Amino acid sequence: MLLRIPQVLTKEQVSHCRERLASADWIDGRVTAGLGSAKVKKNTQLPEDSAVAVELGDLILTALESNAIFVSAALPSRVFPPLFNRYEVGDGFGAHVDNAIRQGLDAEARIRTDLSCTLFLSAPDEYDGGELTVDDTYGSHSVKLPAGDMVLYPSTSLHAVTPVTRGARIASFFWLQSMVRDDGQRTLLFDFDRSIQALNADHAGHAAIVPLTGIYHNLLRRWAEL
Numbered sequence: 001m002l003l004r005i006p007q008v009l010t011k012e013q014v015s016h017c018r019e020r021l022a023s024a025d026w027i028d029g030r031v032t033a034g035l036g037s038a039k040v041k042k043n044t045q046l047p048e049d050s051a052v053a054v055e056l057g058d059l060i061l062t063a064l065e066s067n068a069i070f071v072s073a074a075l076p077s078r079v080f081p082p083l084f085n086r087y088e089v090g091d092g093f094g095a096h097v098d099n100a101i102r103q104g105l106d107a108e109a110r111i112r113t114d115l116s117c118t119l120f121l122s123a124p125d126e127y128d129g130g131e132l133t134v135d136d137t138y139g140s141h142s143v144k145l146p147a148g149d150m151v152l153y154p155s156t157s158l159h160a161v162t163p164v165t166r167g168a169r170i171a172s173f174f175w176l177q178s179m180v181r182d183d184g185q186r187t188l189l190f191d192f193d194r195s196i197q198a199l200n201a202d203h204a205g206h207a208a209i210v211p212l213t214g215i216y217h218n219l220l221r222r223w224a225e226l
């Protein structure tokens with residue numbers, strides 16, 4: 001499932017991130033690329049251990065912890081510390097699939113990448129190009145979102161960032177291991193949860209809500225790995 005999550009960060013939080021990122025030290029983005037994707041990657045990133053990346057990464061993770069759509073869709077088990085990238089004119093990232101396993105700086109911080117996330121920190125009118133394209137069985141989807149919005153897509157997907165032709169595209173990107181590794185099962189649980197929420201909003205106290213919630217949890221119990 002490819003999911004857009006609006007307003008993960010407020011306008012004020014986006015401005016704060018942009019200010020902190022403007023004075024940070026950026027390095028060649030190939031540091032986090034696998035051998036194959038390094039050949040098609042051209043951008044800059046903050047080093048993983050940069051104080052600014054750690055501070056802003058915490059801000060993003062805190063916002064996500066209380067984001068009901070994110071929690072329901074991702075069912076996060078372990079989240080890789082958010083990274084930050086910048087694509088200037090001529091930069092882009094050709095088609096690739098993300099590495100299956102990500103090793104963080106901490107020896108124990110190793111995750112299986114089930115979901116990939118991009119949180120846009122530049123507004124769409126600040127740059128041309130720079131679309132994130134994600135392929136699935138229904139074709140190729142082009143994603144360019146308002147600053148503060150995030151897209152979530154299965155890490156199994158072939159994806160790319162088209163070359164930037166004007167301005168600069170700044171984003172945070174990261175991966176997570178989900179309690180439910182299978183995208184089909186996770187998508188069913190998300191649709192189920194959203195439907196129960198919608199029923200509850202329109203018909204609070206409806207007799208079907210308790211059994212439906214029970215079925216949701218019993219499916220989660222079947223499929224979750226902690």
Ligand SMILES: O=C(O)CCC(=O)C(=O)O
Nearest residue numbers: 085098118132161171173
């Ligand atoms: O910048 C993006 O939106 C995606 C970055 C990406 O695909 C990666 O770093 O693997």
Ligand SMILES: [Fe+2]
Nearest residue numbers: 096097098159
């Ligand atoms: Fe990627």
